[in-house]
Amino acid sequence: MWPIVLAPVAVPVLLEPTATHLACAHCGDACPAEPLRLAELPFCCAGCRTVYELLATSQLCTYYALGERPGLKIKEVELPGRFDYLASEAVQAHLLSFRSAERARLTLHVPQMHCTSCIWLLEHLPRLHAGVVEARVQFLRKEITITYLLADISLPEVVQLLASVGYEPQITLAELGAQPHRASHTLYYQLGLAAFAFGNVMLLALPDYFSFVEDLQAGFGRFFGYLSLALALPVLLYSARGFFRSAGQGLRQRHINLDFPISLGLASLFSVSTLEVLAGRGPGYFDSFTGLVFFMLIGKWVQQRTYDALRFDRDYTAYFPVAVTRLTPAGEQSISVQELAVGHRIRVRHQEVIPADAVLRRGAGQIDYSFVSGESTPVARAAGDLVYAGGRQLGEALELEVVRGVSQGYLTQLWNNPAFTKDAAGPTLETYANHAGRYFVALTLLLAAGTLAYWGPRDQATMWRAFTSVLVIACPCALSLATPFALGAALRVLGRHKLYLKNAAVIETLARADTLVFDKTGTLTDPTQSAVQYHGRPLLVAEKQLIATAAAQSTHPLSQRLARELATEALPLAACQEYPGQGLHATAASGQALRLGSAAFVGAFASPPAQPADRLSLRASERLPLLSKEVSEPTEFSTQTGTPAALMPATTTGRPACADGPAGAPETSVYVALDGEPAGYFTFRNVYRPALPAVLAALGQRYRLAVLSGDTDAERPRLRALLGPAAELRFGQSPADKLAYIAAERAQGHTVVMIGDGLNDAGALRAANAGIALTDTLTNFSPACDAILEAGELRQLTTFLGFARACLRVVLVTFVLSLCYNAVGLTLAVQGRFTPIASAILMPLSSLSVMIVATLLVRWAARHHHL
Amino acid sequence: MTIIFLLIGLSLLVALLFLAAFLWAVRSGQYDDAYTPSVRMLFDDEAPAEPATPVRRR
Known part of the structure; x- marks a missing residue:
């Protein structure tokens, strides 16, 4: 037996449409050699043709004109009664947001929508069924709100209707607990109110700043003052509430955050101004006060805008x-x-x-x-x-x-595990801003005390003015704007490169990370690719064709991969039958018989690879302790056909010595017998993602690396070579083990970033300082995490982390800039020369310049990192 | 110059109207989705040529 390597390690995933192949009129995929046709248009499968027919009858073919190949392939097999559970009262009570005697409304999550055509078709649902009154799409959140008439259509039928055009909504257990989330409007209200007050107070304060309207000020100063007070009061009570609340929360946890000095500054600004107005001494600082609140709310808004359609909290x-x-x-x-x-x-x-x-x-x-x-x-x-x-x-x-x-x-x-409950307590994250805020408070209080001590014996009036001015300046408004604007801009840059962060604080964590922990299967390895090798007697061309043609009939991932791998011309088949869970049996027109499948199905295999599977090598169950008996030898043969059957892989670790190729994880095998004679077997091995060696080598220079795998340690030498001698490699890890490992690393004071993909990494992703979930399609499920990265962009990880560090430096630079403004203000304040005019100039100037500088510097850093 | 009181009162009233309009817009959900309407407005209104095509159910 000698191995014949059929293809290089990296296998192209997509079919290369050859010149003879036509693109399906619905989904755009390549059609088989004999495409199904409808009015001259080619279709790749009956599912696509049915959808096209349905749309054509309802004159909805505009769908195909709007976007580039918008159609979705109908993959799922129709099962009668699949949506029957939706008819139950209890389920409907959870799902429907509105219900009257004749109509009902609900919002469904349709992750498949991806283009203009999708919006168009989904909003034209009423044309497909008269019972649907209205359909509105929320594209960014991938939601559709449907109003329907109870008399004409039922909920299962509505969902069936969506499914029949390829947009089956995702209805899961989580959705039952909560109504479709309503966007919070509070920030908009606060922002609107602050903007209104800011604009009007500024107009009223104008006479103060210009000497030529002095008589106007003399006559109306008091009136303007009271009016400003009246306008600023709702800003204090409503718009600025978030800052006070957050500062209070911090204090209760014996923790001073940045909102504390902000609250202190705002409170003193407001009370000083109120006293001045009531005493008739002057107009106060109400314009600065409302302006500050307005700018800081903008900062909050910038920080809040994240990715609506992605959910980072899924369990x-x-x-x-x-x-x-x-x-x-x-x-x-x-x-x-x-x-x-x-x-x-x-x-x-x-x-x-x-x-x-x-x-x-x-x-x-x-x-x-x-x-x-x-x-x-x-x-x-x-x-x-x-x-x-x-x-x-x-x-x-x-x-x-x-x-x-x-x-x-x-x-x-x-x-x-407690790791999943503690998080609700609030952000315990030690951000730079909070750190800076603490020193800021200390410095301000020190200066305020110094001012009192200095002016006390000299001039009582100046003492109070200087003291309050110092407190007023204590509002680190510019400082608080630096982080949201710099990190908000960075968030958008990373989003363009398919790294989606839950919030801006994740950037700080990424920048400060010193330990990177990877999952193996699906993260370091590419689940969509495998290296296929053939071991056994050489196959004739006709035999290869037979195998490829037969394998193409099956929907099982392994046979699909095999068919793709062999990619030969199709051979006419006399018969082909699948045995679910076993394999398939095919006869060529020439009379040659083929059995393809598990060792047991294909026939006794005398050589070592045919040994029963080693239970430790079962790939798909790798992280699940196996209590079962040997699985590669099923107890009975099912001869049922008609269900999309599957080839059953025989899993082996008994690799022939000569098959120890360079790539991938231990393999899965598919055996071949021709005319009753065992011919050989194909092995499928996971391969590492293409750019991995370079990425890991670059990361290894800066970070401590670790791999946690649920697998056996068969891959140890290869991973050791990839990750270097210092890396921690752990095998046979259960989901709980992974969580414990991360927790232990954190307890040692390391900042850990976990990169994983499956539900079994959920604990580790959650326990880490930052968890990055890798996903092949964004609409797919990803466990709770801090960031979602599209799998193909893993090669950019080094760049992302470098960019995160650059962003943190940008934040520091803007901190310095805003502290300069505060220094100028404090210099004036301690001398008792901090007037409303100085305040009205300094505050907006510092805020605006910090916003602009932060955004521009991040853009520059992005260009520097080629992002 | 007493007219100033009236003028300021009136201008505040107008500003309040705008504030109320903004709050109403937020409340009615116009700020919830800033993307879909921009696509929706480009769709042509085309009435189906023949009314009430039979509905196909699968």
């Missing part, structure tokens, strides 16, 4: 289904997942998620744990095996018996 409930089919003696019954109890029998169909740890009672399980572990190859389970929650069944329907409640499962109990 397993966001991924788990709402309802599950329970089997009772009386028949099938749709119940809410929360009602699921130990001992219940449930049915899980193709593409459904297993909601709780359960024992498989009937059916061949092909369970895709890619959301949990990042591994895309499904794992096989036979009757009697324990299956863990979070997997997605591919293939025939399963019957399961629940052994643990939904929240007590092996995976889900991770969320009972």
